[in-house]
Amino acid sequence: MITAVAAVVVALGSLWVSYTQARDSRRHGRQSVRPMLHMRRVKEYEGTEAGLNVINAGLGPAIVTRSIVRLDGEVIGQWDYHTQQRLLGPLPTRPKAHSLRPGAVVLAGQSTFLLSLDDFSDDRHGWFWELVTRRLVIEIHYESLYGGENFMVAPPVF
Incomplete structure (x- = not known):
C-alpha cells in the first residue's frame, strides 16, 4: 500500500x-520573438533629416493591426495614403511619408521614418517640428507572430 x-x-x-x-x-x-516598437522624434541627429521615426527594438517582427492619427487632438484616420494626402497637402513643403496599414510588417531591427524632411533647418521648417512635436500623434497597434497581444506605441508626450 x-x-x-x-x-x-x-x-x-x-x-x-x-x-x-x-x-x-x-x-x-x-x-x-516579441516585437518592441519604439517611436521617437528625430531632429538633425545624423545629418539634416528630421521627423517621426519608428524602430523595432524587439527580437521578432511587429505586425501592424491598426493605427490612429490625431491632428490637434482630433482623429483624422489611419496612417495610410489617404490620411497622408489630407494631412500633407496644405503644408508649405511636402515631407516624405511611410504608411503603416493593417498587415504591414516592421522587421526586427528595422528603423523607418513615418514622416520626415531630408533638408531640415530650424529657421525654414519650424512649422514641421511644431507638427511632429505638438500637433500630430500617430498611434500604432501591433502584435507578434503569435497574435492577440495588442501592443501599442505612440510618440512620447512633450
Whole structure:
C-alpha cells in the first residue's frame, strides 16, 4: 500500500514538473520573438533629416493591426495614403511619408521614418517640428507572430 501511494505521489510530481517546464518553454518561445516598437522624434541627429521615426527594438517582427492619427487632438484616420494626402497637402513643403496599414510588417531591427524632411533647418521648417512635436500623434497597434497581444506605441508626450 505504501509503495502504491509513493508511486502515485512520484507520478503526480513528475506530471507537475513536466507541465511547468512545457509552460515555461512556451512562454520563452513567445518572448524570443516579441516585437518592441519604439517611436521617437528625430531632429538633425545624423545629418539634416528630421521627423517621426519608428524602430523595432524587439527580437521578432511587429505586425501592424491598426493605427490612429490625431491632428490637434482630433482623429483624422489611419496612417495610410489617404490620411497622408489630407494631412500633407496644405503644408508649405511636402515631407516624405511611410504608411503603416493593417498587415504591414516592421522587421526586427528595422528603423523607418513615418514622416520626415531630408533638408531640415530650424529657421525654414519650424512649422514641421511644431507638427511632429505638438500637433500630430500617430498611434500604432501591433502584435507578434503569435497574435492577440495588442501592443501599442505612440510618440512620447512633450
